[in-house]
Amino acid sequence: MRPSEQLSKRKPASRVRAGLAVCCVFAGLHGALAAPAGEAILPLPQAARQDPAKVALGRRLFSDARLSGDKRQSCAACHNPAAAQTRTQAQPRPGMLDAPTVFNAAFNFRLYWDGRAATLEQQAGSAIENPAEMAARWADVLRTVEQDADYRRGFSAAFRDGVTRANIEQAIAAYERTLTTPGSRFDRYLRGDYGAISAAEREGYARFKQAGCVACHQGVNVGGNMYQQLGVMEAYPDRDAAARRFKVPSLRNVARTAPYLHDGSAATLEQAIGIMFRYQLGRPGSKEDQALIAQFLATLSAPPGAQP
Incomplete structure (x- = not known):
């Protein structure tokens, strides 16, 4: 019909x-x-085609718990690939919002429940420092990534200026744009x-x-x-x-x-x-x-x- x-x-x-x-x-x-x-x-x-080198970096960063403050929390911990990129349990504590899916997030007009991020890059960057998410400091994240030889090679190949905050955000966003x-x-x-x-x-x-x-x-x-x-x-x-x-x-x-x-x-x-x-x-x-x-x-x- x-x-x-x-x-x-x-x-x-x-x-x-x-x-x-x-x-x-x-x-x-x-x-x-x-x-x-x-x-x-x-x-x-x-989805629009993404640079494979940036996607590969973003995929690894997305699952890397070393980007969090306690070295135990990754993006994938709340955006579980086995649960359509969401968290499988109810809110862990009162007042904390459920994790929206990352699938097709590239087609949303804003990110987060309150829309405070305009782009996937902004969302990735703010999640690193948010105490309710990754609870890390960018200075520590940059040091961790820079000290990893595989990351250094990957960033040097994908970006002219190597490991920077903007390039980490771009890599994660490039990976997320493939999740359609x-x-x-x-x-x-x-x-x-x-x-x-x-x-x-x-x-x-x-x-x-x-x-x-x-x-x-x-x-x-x-x-x-x-x-x-x-x-x-x-x-x-x-x-x-x-x-x-x-x-x-x-x-x-x-x-x-x-x-x-x-x-x-x-x-x-x-x-x-x-x-x-x-x-x-x-x-x-x-x-x-x-x-x-x-x-x-x-x-x-x-x-x-x-x-x-």
Whole structure:
């Protein structure tokens, strides 16, 4: 069934129309991809090619615990490749936010939950010194990298000026830009392979749109391109969170990134969907709604490096 045919079966809510308008504004951030008629979600493009030498350095740095203050914490400790680049447990202490996935982060308009980093390079640089993340000092990091003969050779080959803070940030960002997951079943559906998702998954997508989820979760990353208040229709029961606006998270690979929400308080995808129905959409979502939308969201998963 074509996407436009599925839409014709339901009367779109006003918030869905608003979401489609927002999508038109943000679609231009991601190049010349054209969405199928009536669709708020765009297929994920292939990542831009990166310098292999810088990527190799960034991959090693990403997993190197010596970059942290206590020499035990690496980027990969919170962005676990086996868990779609996220942390597998709920927040380790009150007030600490869950680690967003690094998959497809290159397509987000800002980084971190509060959007304080504009680029992957800025995010990598600030994480080193953040006491809640790597808790290191750049002077110590530079000394550690400079004293490693393999790193020295690698940086000399990849950069004219060798080991510097800017070059470490560039290398990590180059690696992170390769962590894209085009080629999901849903992307194939958007590109015209209408048998790529099941009837139940199509129904889940129809309910996702009908409920108004696409007002915030749209574009190539199915999110990641705007801020939104947590608790639009009802105050969320977390005083700190209710006072803040968060960057809307991408739903790419979301079926693999439990636990959910900014604090990791939702153990399952269905539970997270139910919370969104109540606090963001202002109505209860039935168990059937939750199950079908979760089935749709599973179609957004793909391994890194798959072909679009």
